[in-house]
Amino acid sequence: MTATTTGPTPTGPTPTGSATSGPATGCATGIDPAAQGLRENATFDRATIAAIRQAAQTGLYDIRGGGAKRRLPHFDDLLFLGASMSRYPLEGYRERCDTNVVIGQRFAKRPIQLDIPVTIAGMSFGSLSGQAKEALGRGASEVGTSTTTGDGGMTEEERGHSKTLVYQYLPSRYGMNPRHLRQADAIEVVLGQGAKPGGGGMLLGQKITERVAGMRTLPIGIDQRSACRHPDWTGPDDLRIKIAELREITDWEKPIYVKIGASRPYYDVALAIKAGADAIVLDGMQGGTAATQEVFIEHVGIPTLAAIPQAVDALQDAGLHREVQLIVSGGIRSGADVAKALALGADAVSIGTAALIALGDNDPALDAEYRKIGSAAGYYDDWQAGQDPAGITTQDPELSSRLDPVAAGHRLANLLRVMTMEAQIIARACGKAHLLRLEPEDLVALTIEAAAMARRPLAGTNWIPGEPSTPPSPPSSAPGQACP
Amino acid sequence: MTVRIDGPVGYYAAGMNQAAVVEITGHAGVGLAENMMSGLVHVTGSASQSAGATAHGGLLVIDGDAAARCGISMKGVSIVVGGNVGHMSAFMAQAGCLVICGDAGDGLGDSIYEAHIYVKGRTGQLGADCVEKPLRPEHISQLTELLTAAGRPEHPEEFRRYGSARQLYNFHVDHAFSY
DSSP states (O other): OOTTSOSSSOOOOOTTTTTTTSSOOSOTTSOOGGGGTOOOOSSSOHHHHHHHHHHHHHSOOOEEOSSOOSOOOOGGGEEEOOOOSSSOOOOTTTSOOBOOEEEOTTTOSSOEEESSSEEEOBOOBTTBOHHHHHHHHHHHHHTTOEEEOBTTBOOHHHHHHOSEEEEEEOTTOTTOOHHHHHHOSEEEEEOOOTTSTTOOOEEOGGGOOHHHHHHHTOOTTOOEEOOSSOTTOOSHHHHHHHHHHHHHHTTTOSOEEEEEESSSHHHHHHHHHHTTOSEEEEEOTTOOOSSEEHHHHHHSSOOHHHHHHHHHHHHHHTTOBTTBEEEEESSOOSHHHHHHHHHTTOSEEEESHHHHHHHTTTOGGGHHHHHHTTOOTTTOOOTTSSOOTTSSSOOOHHHHTTSOHHHHHHHHHHHHHHHHHHHHHHHHHTTOSBGGGOOGGGEEESSHHHHHHHTOOBTTSOOOTTSOOOOOOOOSSOTTOOOO | OEEEEESOBOTTTTTTOOSOEEEEESOBOTTTTTTOOSSEEEESSOBOTTTTTTOOSSEEEESSOBOTTTTTTOEEEEEEESSOBOTTTTTTOOEEEEEESSOBOTTBTTTOOSOEEEESSOBOSBOTTEEEEOOOHHHHHHHHHHHHHHTOOOOGGGOEEEEEOOSSSSOOGGGTTOO
């Protein structure tokens, strides 16, 4: 957060903002208060003081982009147990470790075939520039994975440059039409988003340009606050009929995903399965958003790490784990995160924030420009404001023209390749010839919280909080076994 | 293409209809003609909730009543209801026309954008930012056209017009308790 964009209407820098949550160090005199023996209040720290002052001065709450910033139990709190005496590893640079994944074979006639298990999460044209959407399509296609539309319809930039495109079906239904449904490779019925489970989309007036407004049938310049519920169904029984309608329109070809924000993943996944989903997209609270209230981002939903085991439980209880694919998003940054999500039971992951960073978001080379708008490289999260100097989260033609979709797409492809190779390095070390052979038994936890959430033993023990202690379990698959 | 159905229909009948004429002799379930793009859907009976939801174009005619949320998030469709509509009809209606020959339930036009609502009968409590507006000649003309197309006997002058006050288009703290 920067305190410079303090609510639904764009505002300039405020006196309290720059010295609180941004990159400022110490006080204006350059003397470190702590060195003088002054003690900051842990409860009322500087960011908290700034937020209170800002609310009092402006009457506005903070809206920003990105996901939860607070420290949460996450994949960093897990470690892999590499092979040793009891398991043998695969040669890191020589032996095969496959990465392909198939999504949607439960009911769809044409399941999605991905070369890597890292996909691009749903992000709208409107929240992102046309150039950014094109770059996402180019990058994903270069490495054989999919990208996803968002709350604003399908653009030519994205469809034209995405080999595999997932079309989101959202409560707002902006731009929704049967032609685009048929042009898509898969359909994602969006119930929620990790940054704001229970909340609708938001796009503030400064980004509602003529083109965006036209695509969404909205007046130019209004603050768009989308519906949080679908307008024509209210529960899983209705959703089952809705999914049948979507299948009928698309001749039963397209996989139908159901996306949920992580809050009650066991029940949500169980009900999505019941409703006939081919795949589940599970978005944890670290998952980003283009614009949402800070209080929503930080205080609603559960961490990705906590959500995965519950979702896997629901799939296993239904006897459909690996038949209904689980795609996990929310804070995926590296191949280690990919490997850990897959080991916990996911079939693929999605990246959003990491993809934007690959395109150029928060580029240190733009630090001076970020500072002009009250932020700094590494801190910029005012994605709602439309002033992005990197040309990504903006509809300003001058700013968006700064982003070269070809070069940015290639950077994204590089990131996707690196993430995949990193995951392969780990998988081979665990003796797995396919990334999907990674399993919970390969993991231990570094913290009690992570042990309890991921249900993996605390490192060096066989203790899983809430479960009776048991001896280490034998591997459930033969080393080197390939995935079907 | 013309599709005729004798008897009631269930969920999402004529959903996403494009160009076709769909005639239903009977009642319709949830989401009648949802997201319709064009064409004509005519129901001789009543329709359940969310009739015409998010529909972009075409004409939806319901001779009987429509339940709650008729025309929710409508995006350009024209809807003519011969009877009453339930609560929260035209909620977040973006564009198009909702003509109600009977009464409208509470919350009519809540958070409405640029859609037009015409009501002949009574309205309950209007939704947030929905207000009565003058019925000018261009609205009479529009209403005449829609009533004629729907085969309705009502006269345009009998209707009142409702639309957006446009006070909530951009958030302002002074409006925080208007929602």
